């Protein structure tokens with residue numbers, strides 16, 4: 001199977017692009033090793049808070065770029081975001097609940113890169129980087145000025161071994 005995302009490589013600069021955005025293609029272990037090194041240096045809770053803000057910012061910028069390029073509405077952009085993450089190898093996201101009126105939802109994730117790299121670890125939830133992804137995308141959907149109004153938690157993780165997948169619950 002070939003990638004479902006369009007990949008354009010500039011033959012002069014060598015820059016990869018998808019949907020007009022410059023991209024980097026890298027080994028999964030490279031990303032996860034960097035992630036774990038920073039977690040070890042800062043402590044998980046401090047790093048988690050930093051990641052939540054930075055990944056939420058990136059999610060919002062991504063969604064805004066899609067609106068400019070594709071003219072999608074906010075909910076379609078939100079759904080497209082998780083489709084693209086899935087197509088780019090982060091894991092297989094599915095939006096199980098999205099209640100815009102009640103400002104809440106639930107997303108499940110199979111084959112998360114962090115769970116696959118971690119193997120089985122009891123009582124561990126290792127995919128907290130995605131909490132910021134969800135926070136940013138949902139704050140974009142709702143048109144919030146501040147993504148910290150969205151709360152998101154990885155409720156359980158495939159790495160724990162009790163479920164076959166991870167789950168993220170979110171609300172604003």
Ligand SMILES: [Zn+2]
Nearest residue numbers: 127157158166
């Ligand atoms: Zn997980």
